[in-house]
Amino acid sequence: MKRTKTSKAWMREHVTDAYVQQAKAQGYRSRAAFKLAEIDERDRLLRAGMVVVDLGAAPGSWSQVAVQRIGAKGRVFALDLLPIEPIPGVEFLQGDFTDDGIAERFEAGLEGAAVDLVLSDMAPNMSGVPTVDQARSIHLCELALDFAARHLKPGGNFLVKVFQGEGFDELRRAMQEVFRVVQVRKPKASRDRSAEVYLLGQGLK
Numbered sequence: 001m002k003r004t005k006t007s008k009a010w011m012r013e014h015v016t017d018a019y020v021q022q023a024k025a026q027g028y029r030s031r032a033a034f035k036l037a038e039i040d041e042r043d044r045l046l047r048a049g050m051v052v053v054d055l056g057a058a059p060g061s062w063s064q065v066a067v068q069r070i071g072a073k074g075r076v077f078a079l080d081l082l083p084i085e086p087i088p089g090v091e092f093l094q095g096d097f098t099d100d101g102i103a104e105r106f107e108a109g110l111e112g113a114a115v116d117l118v119l120s121d122m123a124p125n126m127s128g129v130p131t132v133d134q135a136r137s138i139h140l141c142e143l144a145l146d147f148a149a150r151h152l153k154p155g156g157n158f159l160v161k162v163f164q165g166e167g168f169d170e171l172r173r174a175m176q177e178v179f180r181v182v183q184v185r186k187p188k189a190s191r192d193r194s195a196e197v198y199l200l201g202q203g204l205k
């Protein structure tokens with residue numbers, strides 16, 4: 001298939017991207033590792049011995065950061081529709097989080113563990129129709145919020161990727177009902193032109 005000018009420009013930008021180069025140098029699977037790392041350095045989300053859930057984990061860079069920072073006594077449970085090459089210290093289930101059966105299997109795999117932090121970097125398969133894609137994205141965020149509300153220990157935290165647009169304010173209000181503090185984070189590794197931001201819910205009520 002012949003590449004378009006847009007795809008060529010994206011590839012050129014990607015190859016020369018400082019975060020892409022840094023990820024390769026440090027052994028991370030994608031530049032997204034630096035988004036979580038920056039937020040963690042600001043908000044101190046990851047600590048030794050924690051139980052962490054990583055939703056939408058592929059290719060695994062957030063799980064890599066989490067494992068490094070929680071240490072051998074911590075646990076990371078990860079889920080994604082796509083396969084992930086094994087990561088030591090990460091318990092991974094491949095499946096669709098919107099499928100009730102998969103969600104139940106994943107929850108059963110927690111074995112009743114009280115979760116300290118839920119991370120969600122989930123994004124839908126893009127249709128190219130902005131209103132449809134935004135609705136699908138917000139739906140994933142709502143599912144992740146419901147999971148966090150049910151499985152986090154009191155005082156636990158929730159970090160979710162969300163695209164600014166229709167449904168954003170409603171999601172933030174829903175999080176404010178569940179968490180003591182809700183803040184917006186836009187890490188430097190998130191490209192300026194991207195509508196993505198991260199909502200951070202701190203202190204499960």
